Amino acid sequence: MHPPRNGAAGSRLRLVNLLDDFALGGVSRGMGIFANEVIAAVADCRVEALAPAARIAPRLDADLIVLHVPPSWHRLALLASLRLRNPQARIIQVEHSYTGAWEALKVPNQARFRLMLRLAFRLVDHVVCVSRAQADWLQSVTGLPAGRISVIYPYSDNPGLAALPLPQPGARLRIGAYGRFCEQKGFEDLITAMQAGALPACDLVIGGFGPLEAEYRRLAAGNPHIRFAGRISDVAGFLAGCDVVALPSRWEAYGQVANEAREAGRPILVSAVDGLPEQVGQAGLVVDFTDHAAVRAAITALTPERIAAMGKAGRAATANCGLDRALRWAGLIRQLAPVSG
Amino acid sequence: MTNLPAISVVMPVYNVEAYVAEAIRSVLGQTMADFELIIVDDGGSDASMAICRGFADPRIRIIAQANRGLAGARNTGILAARARIIAFLDSDDRWLPEKLALHLVHLQANPDLGVSFSPSRFIDAAGRPLRLKQQPALRRITPELIFCRNPVGNGSAPVIRRSALDSVAFEHPDERGRLCFFDESLRQSEDIEMWLRLALLGRVRFEGIAPALTEYRIGGGGLSSQVVRQYQSWLGVVERVERHAAGFVASHVNRARAYQLRYLARRAVQLGDHGMALTLIRESLASSRRPLLEEPVKSLVTIAAALAGRLLGPDRFARLAGLAAGGRMGA
Numbered sequence: 001m002h003p004p005r006n007g008a009a010g011s012r013l014r015l016v017n018l019l020d021d022f023a024l025g026g027v028s029r030g031m032g033i034f035a036n037e038v039i040a041a042v043a044d045c046r047v048e049a050l051a052p053a054a055r056i057a058p059r060l061d062a063d064l065i066v067l068h069v070p071p072s073w074h075r076l077a078l079l080a081s082l083r084l085r086n087p088q089a090r091i092i093q094v095e096h097s098y099t100g101a102w103e104a105l106k107v108p109n110q111a112r113f114r115l116m117l118r119l120a121f122r123l124v125d126h127v128v129c130v131s132r133a134q135a136d137w138l139q140s141v142t143g144l145p146a147g148r149i150s151v152i153y154p155y156s157d158n159p160g161l162a163a164l165p166l167p168q169p170g171a172r173l174r175i176g177a178y179g180r181f182c183e184q185k186g187f188e189d190l191i192t193a194m195q196a197g198a199l200p201a202c203d204l205v206i207g208g209f210g211p212l213e214a215e216y217r218r219l220a221a222g223n224p225h226i227r228f229a230g231r232i233s234d235v236a237g238f239l240a241g242c243d244v245v246a247l248p249s250r251w252e253a254y255g256q257v258a259n260e261a262r263e264a265g266r267p268i269l270v271s272a273v274d275g276l277p278e279q280v281g282q283a284g285l286v287v288d289f290t291d292h293a294a295v296r297a298a299i300t301a302l303t304p305e306r307i308a309a310m311g312k313a314g315r316a317a318t319a320n321c322g323l324d325r326a327l328r329w330a331g332l333i334r335q336l337a338p339v340s341g
Numbered sequence: 342m343t344n345l346p347a348i349s350v351v352m353p354v355y356n357v358e359a360y361v362a363e364a365i366r367s368v369l370g371q372t373m374a375d376f377e378l379i380i381v382d383d384g385g386s387d388a389s390m391a392i393c394r395g396f397a398d399p400r401i402r403i404i405a406q407a408n409r410g411l412a413g414a415r416n417t418g419i420l421a422a423r424a425r426i427i428a429f430l431d432s433d434d435r436w437l438p439e440k441l442a443l444h445l446v447h448l449q450a451n452p453d454l455g456v457s458f459s460p461s462r463f464i465d466a467a468g469r470p471l472r473l474k475q476q477p478a479l480r481r482i483t484p485e486l487i488f489c490r491n492p493v494g495n496g497s498a499p500v501i502r503r504s505a506l507d508s509v510a511f512e513h514p515d516e517r518g519r520l521c522f523f524d525e526s527l528r529q530s531e532d533i534e535m536w537l538r539l540a541l542l543g544r545v546r547f548e549g550i551a552p553a554l555t556e557y558r559i560g561g562g563g564l565s566s567q568v569v570r571q572y573q574s575w576l577g578v579v580e581r582v583e584r585h586a587a588g589f590v591a592s593h594v595n596r597a598r599a600y601q602l603r604y605l606a607r608r609a610v611q612l613g614d615h616g617m618a619l620t621l622i623r624e625s626l627a628s629s630r631r632p633l634l635e636e637p638v639k640s641l642v643t644i645a646a647a648l649a650g651r652l653l654g655p656d657r658f659a660r661l662a663g664l665a666a667g668g669r670m671g672a
Contacts, residue, residue, distance in 0.1 A: 012344075037402060037403075037404060037421075038404060038420075038421045041377075041402060041421065041423060042423060132517065151518060152518075153518075162407075317515075317516075319407045320406045320407050320409070320417075323404070323405075323406050323417070324516065324518070324519050327417065327420040327421060327519075328518060330420070330421065331420060331520070334423070
């Protein structure tokens with residue numbers, strides 16, 4: 001009938017997602033987008049793991065290599081060998097972790113760190129940032145030309161979020177927060193604000209687990225309005241029990257939790273770091289969680305009408321977001337793919 | 342490297358269960374078989390998508406989105422398209438089997454051509470051909486001709502090079518990073534705005550081929566208020582074109598408005614609102630006499646039809662007009 005399309009082996013574009021850490025929740029869950037029809041139509045995608053101690057990169061049967069491993073001094077040799085051993089491939093670095101706020105907090109020698117970034121980016125063809133703020137920072141510290149950097153927000157599909165009824169706040173406002181219990185997430189600021197009375201008539205529900213759990217429980221001790229929900233396996237189920245969602249993070253390259261909350265029609269309260277403020281729009285507020293007067297003012301501004309309006313705005317802003325991000329990836333793959341012969 | 346199809350066909354689907362199977366069959370029956378058919382499910386609620394999924398052809402790709410409207414659905418289809426040439430088919434229209442083959446030859450033979458189009462025939466709600474046929478200019482297509490006469494005619498007629506679409510793409514004003522081709526803020530007249538942007542901003546060359554290869558469905562019924570809304574949307578297009586081609590608009594807007602109002606007067610006649618038709622004709626003549634000079638027959642027929650409808654009464658006029666159109670036009 002019609003000529004065979006993409007039938008013969010080897011005629012399809014091959015894309016390998018290279019990861020080194022399957023434990024990192026957000027990154028490995030974010031691989032799901034590569035199964036989307038619009039990406040699958042332009043490339044055969046698969047995931048491969050880098051051995052944690054690898055010094056030499058593998059030879060990959062790939063036209064495009066999407067690297068999800070953050071660059072570092074000790075991985076520069078690995079990156080160089082990836083380049084050398086895969087001369088046919090275009091390499092795309094996805095930067096999931098480094099941000100301006102992280103650098104300010106964690107990098108003792110800024111010049112040395114930025115030199116490493118510049119060297120690493122010379123070994124890849126393109127850099128994908130997970131937020132506009134991250135891209136602006138990365139461009140300003142590395143001088144990477146605009147044509148070699150893109151912003152594609154990450155996405156993990158959580159069924160049921162878009163269908164969740166909008167929150168109906170009762171007498172007490174239910175503030176949700178969830179994520180890994182570690183320094184980055186800053187949940188202790190929320191607990192402290194609760195204990196200081198900056199969140200009047202609020203219940204705080206914290207989902208997740210991690211190294212700081214004992215510390216959080218110690219800070220929360222004795223307050224009947226702070227509850228720990230444990231590990232979250234059903235995001236929609238957790239968000240159904242929240243009226244608003246707080247992200248008091250110290251750094252956050254993108255913040256998929258804020259995206260999930262917006263999909264669920266929950267207003268977001270976020271700290272002014274990295275990829276969080278650009279998600280707010282009409283869908284929430286930017287708050288300094290260490291300033292209790294500001295926290296109190298933000299919470300008292302959240303009338304039921306505003307909560308409804310913010311919830312709707314968040315939902316409207318995230319309608320079709322999974323498809324749009326997949327389309328952006330498909331476009332980038334088309335743009336970077338070696339020209340068909 | 343990849344075996345890409347020669348043409349990507351973009352078909353938005355939104356509550357068209359009565360027609361969509363015919364539209365799909367007219368694509369699958371093309372003599373030029375090297376295409377992909379991208380069906381964009383624009384979040385409708387009827388059985389359309391079940392009908393689409395009933396076709397097992399491997400060249401069909403289905404992409405679902407929450408409702409965005411026609412322009413947004415076409416944009417999603419373009420973004421997902423893999424071919425360097427893109428054809429559009431609205432899901433209530435049909436193509437003749439030679440459509441893609443002839444446009445492909447036309448574009449391949451003329452590398453400087455960005456848009457290849459052909460005239461359309463009109464069909465009624467039941468798919469029966471009407472005697473009406475669009476007879477547009479095919480050559481020397483200038484931006485002012487597009488503005489005044491829209492030779493492309495409708496959204497199911499043109500076959501466009503992807504590079505031409507890319508040359509006029511812009512970022513969605515509310516969704517940073519989403520690339521737009523058709524203007525999603527328009528809910529009507531998105532076609533004419535796009536053709537004008539291609540011609541003026543992209544300096545894209547248009548040319549037609551003679552055979553009528555698209556069957557464009559004219560729905561029966563409708564409301565006079567829709568004619569008013571159509572005029573408002575056309576004014577919205579003028580406003581958008583002014584942003585990038587103010588001098589062009591200033592030079593040609595009176596003549597273009599006269600043609601647009603004459604077209605809407607014909608629509609009002611079809612809908613049986615002859616009072617509105619006469620008002621629109623008066624406005625048209627007030628804007629410019631050039632349609633009367635350039636196309637005296639069509640202009641006078643429009644005036645006569647509006648007056649006749651006034652005199653005969655809507656019912657008798659509709660019967661006579663139906664006969665003249667070649668059969669059963671909806672009232």
